[in-house]
Amino acid sequence: MSTINDVVIKVATVNGTGSASANGLLMKSIFRMGIPVVGKNYFPSNIQGLPTWYEIRVTGAGYQSRSNRVDVMVAMNAQTYTQDMADVAPGGWLIYDSTWPRDQLFNRKDITVIGIPFSKLCNENFDGVRARILMKNIAYVGTVAALLDIDLDVIVKLLQETFAAKAHLIDSNMQAIRLGYDYANNNVICPLPMHVEPMDKTSNSVIMDGNTAAGLGCMYAGATVGAWYPITPSTSLMDAFRSFCSRYRVDPETGKNTYAIIQAEDELAAIGMVVGAAWNGARSFTPTSGPGISLMSEFIGYAYYAEIPTVIFNVQRTGPSTGMPTRTQQCDLLSCAYASHGDTKHVLLFPSDPEECFYMAPKAFDMAERLQTPVMVMSDLDIGMNDWMVPELEWDESYVPDRGKVLNAEQLEEMDKFYRYLDVDGDGIPYRTLPGVHPKGAYFTRGSGHTKLGAYTEDAAAYQDVVDRLLVKWETARGILPGPEIQYSKLNKSGIITIGSGGGACKEALDRLAVEDIGLNYCRIRSFPFNKDVADFIEQHDVVYVVEQNRDAQLRTLLINDIEANQRKLVSLLHYNGMPINSGFVVSRVLEEIAKGRTA
Amino acid sequence: MSYIAKPKITHPGMPKNKLGLTSSDYEGTVSTLCAGCGHDSVTAAIIQAVFELGVEPHMLAKMSGIGCSSKTPAYFVNQAHGFNSVHGRMPSVTTGANAANGDLMYIGVSGDGDSLSIGVGQFVHAIRRNINMCYVIENNGVYGLTKGQFSASADIGSKPKKGEPNNQEPIDPVSTALSLGATYIARSFSGDKEQLVPLLKGALMHRGFALVDIVSPCVTFNDHEGSTKSYAHTRQFYHHVIDIDYIPPAEEIKAAYAEGEAMPIEMHDGSTIVLRKVDKDYDLTSRASAFKYLREHFNAGEITTGLLYLDESRAEMHELMGNINTPLSQLPLEELNPGSAELKKLQNRYR
Numbered sequence: 001m002s003t004i005n006d007v008v009i010k011v012a013t014v015n016g017t018g019s020a021s022a023n024g025l026l027m028k029s030i031f032r033m034g035i036p037v038v039g040k041n042y043f044p045s046n047i048q049g050l051p052t053w054y055e056i057r058v059t060g061a062g063y064q065s066r067s068n069r070v071d072v073m074v075a076m077n078a079q080t081y082t083q084d085m086a087d088v089a090p091g092g093w094l095i096y097d098s099t100w101p102r103d104q105l106f107n108r109k110d111i112t113v114i115g116i117p118f119s120k121l122c123n124e125n126f127d128g129v130r131a132r133i134l135m136k137n138i139a140y141v142g143t144v145a146a147l148l149d150i151d152l153d154v155i156v157k158l159l160q161e162t163f164a165a166k167a168h169l170i171d172s173n174m175q176a177i178r179l180g181y182d183y184a185n186n187n188v189i190c191p192l193p194m195h196v197e198p199m200d201k202t203s204n205s206v207i208m209d210g211n212t213a214a215g216l217g218c219m220y221a222g223a224t225v226g227a228w229y230p231i232t233p234s235t236s237l238m239d240a241f242r243s244f245c246s247r248y249r250v251d252p253e254t255g256k257n258t259y260a261i262i263q264a265e266d267e268l269a270a271i272g273m274v275v276g277a278a279w280n281g282a283r284s285f286t287p288t289s290g291p292g293i294s295l296m297s298e299f300i301g302y303a304y305y306a307e308i309p310t311v312i313f314n315v316q317r318t319g320p321s322t323g324m325p326t327r328t329q330q331c332d333l334l335s336c337a338y339a340s341h342g343d344t345k346h347v348l349l350f351p352s353d354p355e356e357c358f359y360m361a362p363k364a365f366d367m368a369e370r371l372q373t374p375v376m377v378m379s380d381l382d383i384g385m386n387d388w389m390v391p392e393l394e395w396d397e398s399y400v401p402d403r404g405k406v407l408n409a410e411q412l413e414e415m416d417k418f419y420r421y422l423d424v425d426g427d428g429i430p431y432r433t434l435p436g437v438h439p440k441g442a443y444f445t446r447g448s449g450h451t452k453l454g455a456y457t458e459d460a461a462a463y464q465d466v467v468d469r470l471l472v473k474w475e476t477a478r479g480i481l482p483g484p485e486i487q488y489s490k491l492n493k494s495g496i497i498t499i500g501s502g503g504g505a506c507k508e509a510l511d512r513l514a515v516e517d518i519g520l521n522y523c524r525i526r527s528f529p530f531n532k533d534v535a536d537f538i539e540q541h542d543v544v545y546v547v548e549q550n551r552d553a554q555l556r557t558l559l560i561n562d563i564e565a566n567q568r569k570l571v572s573l574l575h576y577n578g579m580p581i582n583s584g585f586v587v588s589r590v591l592e593e594i595a596k597g598r599t600a
Numbered sequence: 601m602s603y604i605a606k607p608k609i610t611h612p613g614m615p616k617n618k619l620g621l622t623s624s625d626y627e628g629t630v631s632t633l634c635a636g637c638g639h640d641s642v643t644a645a646i647i648q649a650v651f652e653l654g655v656e657p658h659m660l661a662k663m664s665g666i667g668c669s670s671k672t673p674a675y676f677v678n679q680a681h682g683f684n685s686v687h688g689r690m691p692s693v694t695t696g697a698n699a700a701n702g703d704l705m706y707i708g709v710s711g712d713g714d715s716l717s718i719g720v721g722q723f724v725h726a727i728r729r730n731i732n733m734c735y736v737i738e739n740n741g742v743y744g745l746t747k748g749q750f751s752a753s754a755d756i757g758s759k760p761k762k763g764e765p766n767n768q769e770p771i772d773p774v775s776t777a778l779s780l781g782a783t784y785i786a787r788s789f790s791g792d793k794e795q796l797v798p799l800l801k802g803a804l805m806h807r808g809f810a811l812v813d814i815v816s817p818c819v820t821f822n823d824h825e826g827s828t829k830s831y832a833h834t835r836q837f838y839h840h841v842i843d844i845d846y847i848p849p850a851e852e853i854k855a856a857y858a859e860g861e862a863m864p865i866e867m868h869d870g871s872t873i874v875l876r877k878v879d880k881d882y883d884l885t886s887r888a889s890a891f892k893y894l895r896e897h898f899n900a901g902e903i904t905t906g907l908l909y910l911d912e913s914r915a916e917m918h919e920l921m922g923n924i925n926t927p928l929s930q931l932p933l934e935e936l937n938p939g940s941a942e943l944k945k946l947q948n949r950y951r
Binding site for chain 1: 656657658659661673674678679680681682683684685686689691692693694695696697698699700701703704721722725729918921922923924925927928929930931933935936937938939940942943944946947950951
């Protein structure tokens with residue numbers, strides 16, 4: 001039986017050997033054949049020497065999450081050979097470098113082991129240690145191309161584009177491809193029964209990681225000040241912003257920059273810079289991860305109370321403490337929702353993929369400036385650093401940035417007197433002024449107790465007046481933040497609630513459960529505080545599975561705390577081992593709960 | 601941080617500056633610091649400096665952290681924007697604010713605890729970036745608001761009001777700034793307004809990071825016998841190295857200086873600093889010799905004051921970053937957003 005366009009390839013290599021470009025070439029070739037793909041990189045917190053894996057899921061059905069299955073394993077790392085062999089699904093294939101024979105004891109009867117002498121081929125054809133290592137990677141691309149029937153012309157074209165400026169590299173890379181390709185063709189029956197065939201499902205899509213998309217979104221949103229402290233997995237967000245700015249943010253007349261990127265001495269300084277720049281009217285942001293949020297917390301509370309628009313991208317990684325810096329989780333929901341001492345709560349946005357990272361960047365700035373408060377975009381390592389196929393990004397030319405209630409010089413001139421924290425409009429959002437605009441706009445920004453007029457206070461009623469008004473603003477936020485993505489049918493009595501990168505796995509799980517006649521409605525939350533639609537969704541169902549990627553059911557806690565959701569309805573499905581969630585997990589956990597009698 | 605409005609006292613005879621404002625236009629709310637606090641004298645010196653410079657009040661940004669010193673921005677220039685941030689973090693807020701809008705004049709008021717203990721990291725990195733600001737440290741060697749614990753600037757052997765003398769090496773902000781490449785470094789005393797006001801003016805007009813370390817005694821917790829930050833101790837061991845006169849742009853040097861006594865240095869905005877060398881051996885353009893001099897006089901128990909280092913040539917943060925002259929906060933989206941067609945084009949790389 002043959003399977004078309006539904007295969008998972010996993011490549012096991014050693015960190016620092018240059019396999020990333022080979023894996024990118026492999027995935028893009030399949031993508032260019034019009035077939036949807038999902039790429040996942042499992043890498044160590046290391047520069048060189050430790051094991052690393054790249055997984056490509058070819059999914060003609062267009063699913064977004066990883067599969068928990070491996071059909072074709074390219075085992076290039078002797079160190080992990082045993083483990084890699086164990087990972088192959090029954091009936092699958094394992095490719096290894098047969099330059100050095102493997103002990104037959106390692107072989108499994110239920111899979112096909114294919115030996116290709118990659119090292120021998122490359123040593124005979126290339127000079128220099130570095131070139132031989134690099135070309136060995138390219139050679140396995142050739143082998144996989146033969147086994148899966150990937151179009152060689154597509155690979156040639158990709159190589160030509162990649163090495164447009166270095167023509168000699170096209171020839172050597174192509175030679176390596178052919179070594180792997182021809183050897184496989186001459187020694188193995190190609191293609192395998194599980195292979196690819198051209199489709200037309202990717203022409204309007206791109207392959208991008210979430211950090212690139214978020215950096216691009218910040219540039220399009222008109223962000224001018226970015227301050228940061230390097231931390232995995234958020235670093236590439238600022239790298240992307242810098243790269244886009246160096247191309248699009250240089251004034252043609254003067255050659256000077258229309259952006260400032262400041263590498264801070266720590267996260268305490270990074271957030272201070274963002275707050276200072278925002279106070280002065282610039283769209284400013286910082287990308288960080290969990291440990292950075294911990295350090296930023298004092299300023300986040302300041303920005304909440306002094307009401308300064310502050311945009312933070314939290315690309316979450318596995319905690320607690322240093323945790324596993326190169327593994328994914330959604331583990332900072334509570335620490336971000338309530339970051340800082342005292343009564344504070346913060347607006348969160350939950351992108352589910354790189355596409356939403358892009359669109360939520362301007363949204364985050366709009367909301368931060370409209371609401372004059374910190375807004376945190378809760379991405380994660382899976383979204384931020386992995387390659388996702390998403391619809392081509394588009395920019396709406398009619399977009400007008402929402403700079404919020406900022407008084408200009410003319411408005412101030414006409415005013416009798418300006419008071420910073422007065423709720424003039426009844427929506428809990430006061431008016432603000434920017435330094436240097438008009439003498440009447442001057443006020444004193446402070447994190448200490450203040451009255452609605454902006455003066456220092458230790459008066460009980462005057463203090464309470466302001467913190468109560470912040471609750472009015474909180475309710476305003478609830479009404480204007482992006483609502484959930486909902487799929488609803490009256491027939492279903494149970495539902496799934498998820499956030500962020502859980503979306504893809506849950507949607508795929510719904511398809512798989514439907515095959516077994518289990519119908520579930522779907523709600524992917526996109527913001528906190530929770531929109532009324534979220535409360536209604538919970539209300540409409542007898543059981544709601546809350547799917548999230550942390551140990552302590554943080555989303556469930558937020559639902560109970562923020563909208564007083566009925567906690568007996570909320571059944572947690574928790575995935576928190578650091579690997580991206582997959583549909584198989586959701587399906588099996590739902591079935592388990594049904595077996596326990598948890599659903600109607 | 602006072603909530604007591606200060607009555608505005610004015611009379612027709614009061615001198616006016618180039619904007620037609622009187623010094624009372626540069627006042628703030630009533631100070632809530634202890635009577636006799638050195639910080640109130642520094643506040644008065646700041647008011648005099650910005651009044652005489654003719655700074656537009658709303659173009660001044662007053663930045664601070666937490667502590668007695670950090671309260672003082674409320675006590676001067678009511679019509680300036682103030683930012684009383686969190687403890688030890690004034691430098692980062694000022695860095696961001698300056699990155700967004702370099703057209704404002706920034707004065708940061710900090711203390712020895714705020715800058716040398718909790719905030720020493722931000723202090724040193726602000727210097728490295730050469731942020732265009734006047735950074736005032738009101739230095740009294742103790743924490744006032746928490747009742748008299750030593751700060752990192754306390755000298756070895758200095759006695760607290762209660763308990764044992766300090767036995768840890770002090771952090772000297774002047775030699776720290778010197779080693780990090782600050783471009784304008786001064787020290788003065790809250791009780792010496794004549795020396796302090798011109799130093800503040802020079803610091804405000806200097807392009808780059810200007811540190812003014814001011815010994816500013818704490819009358820409540822550190823003004824006793826045995827303290828090295830008391831009024832009495834400071835007056836006794838006070839040592840003028842170089843005093844300055846600040847001459848605004850296009851104004852003539854009117855004072856009569858004796859031959860060889862004074863040296864004018866032109867600043868970026870066209871103003872002039874006239875160095876009045878009290879100690880002729882001192883070279884304020886050499887980090888190495890300045891450091892040696894400061895160390896020797898420190899070892900002799902002296903408090904060296906005046907303009908101790910000056911470098912008008914170094915690029916400040918915006919120049920180092922290659923930024924456009926227009927404040928980034930004032931650029932409209934049209935100048936920042938490459939548009940939908942370009943977005944389509946750039947995505948070819950991602951196929």
